Amino acid sequence: xxxxxxxxxxxxxxxxxxxxxxxxxPFALLGRFDRPIGWWLLFxxxxxxxxxxxxxxxxxDLLLWFLLGSIAMRGAGCVYNDIVDRDLDRQVARTxxxxxxxxxxxxxxxxxxxxxLCAIGLIVLLQLRTTAQIVALASLxxxxxxxxxxxxxxxxxAWLGMVFSWATLVGxxxxxxxxxxxxxxxxxxxxxxxxxxxxxxxxxxxxxxxEDDALVGVRSSARRLGxxxxxxxxxxxxxxxxxxxxxxxxxxxxxxxxxxxxPIAVHLxxxxxxxxxxxxxNALHRFRSNRNAGLLMFAACFxxxxxx
Numbered sequence: 001x002x003x004x005x006x007x008x009x010x011x012x013x014x015x016x017x018x019x020x021x022x023x024x025x026p027f028a029l030l031g032r033f034d035r036p037i038g039w040w041l042l043f044x045x046x047x048x049x050x051x052x053x054x055x056x057x058x059x060x061d062l063l064l065w066f067l068l069g070s071i072a073m074r075g076a077g078c079v080y081n082d083i084v085d086r087d088l089d090r091q092v093a094r095t096x097x098x099x100x101x102x103x104x105x106x107x108x109x110x111x112x113x114x115x116x117l118c119a120i121g122l123i124v125l126l127q128l129r130t131t132a133q134i135v136a137l138a139s140l141x142x143x144x145x146x147x148x149x150x151x152x153x154x155x156x157x158a159w160l161g162m163v164f165s166w167a168t169l170v171g172x173x174x175x176x177x178x179x180x181x182x183x184x185x186x187x188x189x190x191x192x193x194x195x196x197x198x199x200x201x202x203x204x205x206x207x208x209x210x211e212d213d214a215l216v217g218v219r220s221s222a223r224r225l226g227x228x229x230x231x232x233x234x235x236x237x238x239x240x241x242x243x244x245x246x247x248x249x250x251x252x253x254x255x256x257x258x259x260x261x262x263p264i265a266v267h268l269x270x271x272x273x274x275x276x277x278x279x280x281x282n283a284l285h286r287f288r289s290n291r292n293a294g295l296l297m298f299a300a301c302f303x304x305x306x307x308x
Contacts, residue, residue: 026099027113030082031075037288038078041201043070044294045194046167049187051301052251053175054308062127062174066167069124076117077143077163083110084147092212132174139166151217154224157202158195165194186247190301193243200236200268201290203229204275207283222277229277237268244297248304257307260300267293 017025017034032038046066050056056063082089082100089101099105105113125133142163149156172187199221206213206222207229213220225232241261248257271289276282 026104027109030079030099030105030110030113031117032078033071033075037291039067039071039074040291040294041198042074042164042167043067044298045165045191046070046171047294047298048194048301049168049171049190050175051298052186052190052247052305053172054305055175056302056305059175062171065124065127066171069121070167072117072120072124076114076121077146079110079114079117080143081147083107083114088216088218091216092209092218094209094212128170128174129178131178132170135173136166136170139163139170142166150219152219154219155199155221156219157199157206157221160202161195161198164198165191168194186250189243189247189250193240193247196236196240196243197290197293200233200240201271201287201293203233203236204271204283205287207277208280230272230275233275234272237272241265241268244300248300251308252304257304260303261297264293264296264300267296 017028020028028034043066047063050059050062082098086100089095089098095101100107100110125136128136142159146159146163149159168191169187176182177184177187203221203225206220210222213223222229245258245261248260271286275286
């Protein structure tokens with residue numbers, strides 16, 4: 001086994017990694033624990049659904065379970081993705097130092113780590129009602145197929161959108177539509193809007209790898225859009241806002257409900273207007289700022305949900 005790197009190029013928390021025992025560092029890197037942005041982006045859509053259903057205060061414990069589930073399942077998804085992509089990762093500068101690609105973690109150890117993370121996810125799953133459990137389990141096919149999408153479509157970001165937004169449906173099933181006769185339309189609109197949000201921010205993220213992806217034949221929305229990437233991201237974000245607005249309107253047909261979306265609309269506009277597609281550092285910063293975008297959207301859902 002090769003020596004484990006302390007960090008990879010886009011690690012956020014170098015100090016945290018150095019605090020871990022040397023043997024644990026490659027597994028933390030494999031689960032992307034050094035980059036919490038991923039679990040925040042997975043967590044927020046589920047938190048939105050809980051807040052929009054008016055349950056953010058009464059079910060604060062549910063928010064914590066969703067956060068734990070997001071950390072575990074985002075880690076599991078990253079491990080699975082790296083298992084599938086280990087040969088491709090060796091050919092891309094930004095991913096060549098990942099633990100599996102570099103040899104810091106063996107394939108057998110990676111599978112064992114994946115099972116441990118899935119076991120934590122199962123504990124979270126068992127805290128939910130039956131309807132929400134069924135909805136959550138329905139995502140597994142989407143998750144399993146995602147790593148292959150970049151090989152067969154120019155829009156793997158759309159598939160990621162369906163995966164990373166799925167917690168919206170789980171949260172809605174748990175907090176509002178607790179059976180199949182419940183009101184699903186607002187939750188579905190919230191989910192659809194989240195998909196477009198994910199396509200937008202992951203297109204920004206993919207700008208870092210455009211040249212390497214072209215060399216190894218990996219497809220992405222960033223490559224497909226080319227010089228039109230800024231207006232493309234703007235359209236994705238606009239679609240997200242329109243769908244979120246429709247979700248709010250179904251629950252509270254009042255123009256004041258739509259005003260709650262103004263802060264996140266301003267933030268998303270800032271991302272687009274200041275995006276420099278040729279600057280990888282700029283793209284990474286704009287991508288990471290979606291942690292704040294998620295918080296602004298949570299605040300909007302909380303305000304509307306508490307007035308229902």
